[in-house]
Amino acid sequence: MAMIAKHCPHIKVTVVDLSVRRIKQWNSDDLPIFEPGLDECIQAVRGKNLFFSNEIDKNIDESDIIFVAVNTPTKVYGMGKGFASNLTNLEKAARNIAKVAKTPKIVVEKSTVPVKTAATIRRVLDAANSGVQFQILSNPEFLAEGTAMKDLEAPSRVLIGGGQDAAGLKAIQTLVDVYANWVPRARIITTNLWSSELSKLVANAFLAQRISSINSISALCEKTNADVDEVANAIGTDPRIGSKFLRASVGFGGSCFQKDILNLVYLCRSYNLHEVADYWESVVKMNDYQKKRFSLRMVRTMFNTVTGKRIALFGFAFKKNTGDTRETAAAYIADHLLKERANVVVHDPKVLDEDMYLEFKYTLGMTPESFPDMKRCLSSERDPYAAAKGAHCIAVMTEWDCFKTLDYEKIFASMAKPAFVFDGRNILDHEKLRKIGFEVYAIGKPAAISGGC
Numbered sequence: 400m401a402m403i404a405k406h407c408p409h410i411k412v413t414v415v416d417l418s419v420r421r422i423k424q425w426n427s428d429d430l431p432i433f434e435p436g437l438d439e440c441i442q443a444v445r446g447k448n449l450f451f452s453n454e455i456d457k458n459i460d461e462s463d464i465i466f467v468a469v470n471t472p473t474k475v476y477g478m479g480k481g482f483a484s485n486l487t488n489l490e491k492a493a494r495n496i497a498k499v500a501k502t503p504k505i506v507v508e509k510s511t512v513p514v515k516t517a518a519t520i521r522r523v524l525d526a527a528n529s530g531v532q533f534q535i536l537s538n539p540e541f542l543a544e545g546t547a548m549k550d551l552e553a554p555s556r557v558l559i560g561g562g563q564d565a566a567g568l569k570a571i572q573t574l575v576d577v578y579a580n581w582v583p584r585a586r587i588i589t590t591n592l593w594s595s596e597l598s599k600l601v602a603n604a605f606l607a608q609r610i611s612s613i614n615s616i617s618a619l620c621e622k623t624n625a626d627v628d629e630v631a632n633a634i635g636t637d638p639r640i641g642s643k644f645l646r647a648s649v650g651f652g653g654s655c656f657q658k659d660i661l662n663l664v665y666l667c668r669s670y671n672l673h674e675v676a677d678y679w680e681s682v683v684k685m686n687d688y689q690k691k692r693f694s695l696r697m698v699r700t701m702f703n704t705v706t707g708k709r710i711a712l713f714g715f716a717f718k719k720n721t722g723d724t725r726e727t728a729a730a731y732i733a734d735h736l737l738k739e740r741a742n743v744v745v746h747d748p749k750v751l752d753e754d755m756y757l758e759f760k761y762t763l764g765m766t767p768e769s770f771p772d773m774k775r776c777l778s779s780e781r782d783p784y785a786a787a788k789g790a791h792c793i794a795v796m797t798e799w800d801c802f803k804t805l806d807y808e809k810i811f812a813s814m815a816k817p818a819f820v821f822d823g824r825n826i827l828d829h830e831k832l833r834k835i836g837f838e839v840y841a842i843g844k845p846a847a848i849s850g851g852c
């Protein structure tokens with residue numbers, strides 16, 4: 400919405416939310432999320448044509464286009480538990496629009512939703528029998544966190560799906576005209592509603608599939624002394640394969656990939672397409688395997704026990720340049736190590752402690768009540784040197800650039816010996832670390848002690 404406000408000074412954009420606290424933060428100098436470039440963009444337009452408000456009904460009433468961007472997390476109960484999306488918030492938003500609207504509205508699905516959700520919204524809106532004309536569009540978002548502002552400024556494409564009758568096409572054109580203020584027309588793709596809803600899930604499934612594919616090969620590289628980065632480079636130069644999203648890692652995280660694939664799996668199963676469902680579910684299974692494999696390797700390498708050992712996790716965000724911890728691989732690794740009774744110390748330049756503990760609560764069901772020792776065994780350090788002091792190993796969970804330039808001689812001197820590094824992102828200079836005295840293990844790389852022919 401900030402980007403629309405920036406490029407469309409003639410359009411008044413108001414972001415509404417139920418949470419008074421959140422809106423207060425959006426109206427302050429301390430925004431509730433960290434995203435490079437967002438502060439500057441908001442500062443430039445807030446109070447001019449971008450507003451944040453708790454007055455939901457008033458703003459529904461006054462608007463012509465309503466973007467619904469509520470969260471749709473994976474269901475944790477009932478039918479479709481663990482796979483389907485929870486559409487409670489979306490339905491509530493639609494009901495509220497139906498109740499309040501008095502003039503024609505274009506309702507845009509911005510949240511990632513299962514295919515055919517637009518039909519649900521239509522039924523809810525029509526059931527109000529208010530006589531108001533509603534048009535429903537699907538306009539999924541393709542930005543990635545950490546590069547959101549760049550992605551929005553020059554998107555690879557904007558996708559708009561809508562009804563194919565005259566009124567639907569007119570609504571599509573209205574939204575096309577908004578984006579055309581800064582996006583070249585050739586990059587604005589229009590489709591029917593269902594293609595647009597499905598494309599969002601499929602785009603994420605294909606991206607995640609590439610990561611699981613290269614991660615599966617990383618396991619084979621560790622057995623054969625091949626180097627996964629060399630393999631990725633060699634295959635990525637083929638333009639039919641391409642070089643992006645081939646970085647082997649400790650496993651993908653984030654609020655989208657797993658959720659969207661499970662949603663796709665659920666959709667396929669509901670149409671009795673079990674082979675198709677199994678195919679996509681294996682992408683998530685491979686990701687689970689990669690996380691498990693990494694933490695098992697840590698324990699095995701450290702003489703089959705980490706009980707009572709201090710372990711420094713460098714990074715907790717699901718990727719660099721964000722403080723977002725949702726579905727981060729780091730939480731699964733930490734969980735496994737805590738179950739082995741290690742003492743885990745997390746250092747991340749952007750993650751807030753409250754978000755870290757929330758991730759344990761929501762994704763892993765771990766709370767101070769279910770795990771009384773949690774606060775003692777799992778702590779955080781703002782200073783990386785303090786985190787590593789006395790630790791038996793450092794495990795890199797997030798590819799933050801600042802980890803590359805730390806003084807590893809100083810870190811080595813302060814650690815228990817042998818001092819191990821497990822590089823879950825392949826970002827550190829492994830040769831240099833070995834020269835300092837570290838025993839280094841990386842994803843899909845020959846182990847130091849078993850290297851050579």
Ligand code: UGA
Pocket residue numbers: 511540541542543544545603606610643644645646647648649650651652653654655656717718719
């Ligand atoms: C992803 C998609 O890239 C966006 O296009 C999409 O709009 C977004 O989901 C969404 O549906 O909202 P995001 O989750 O923000 O974006 O971040 P990605 O850059 O895709 O990274 C996802 C995970 O994959 C991270 O944990 C990252 O570290 C990991 N990854 C990525 C790898 O392990 N290897 C790679 O080569 C690339």
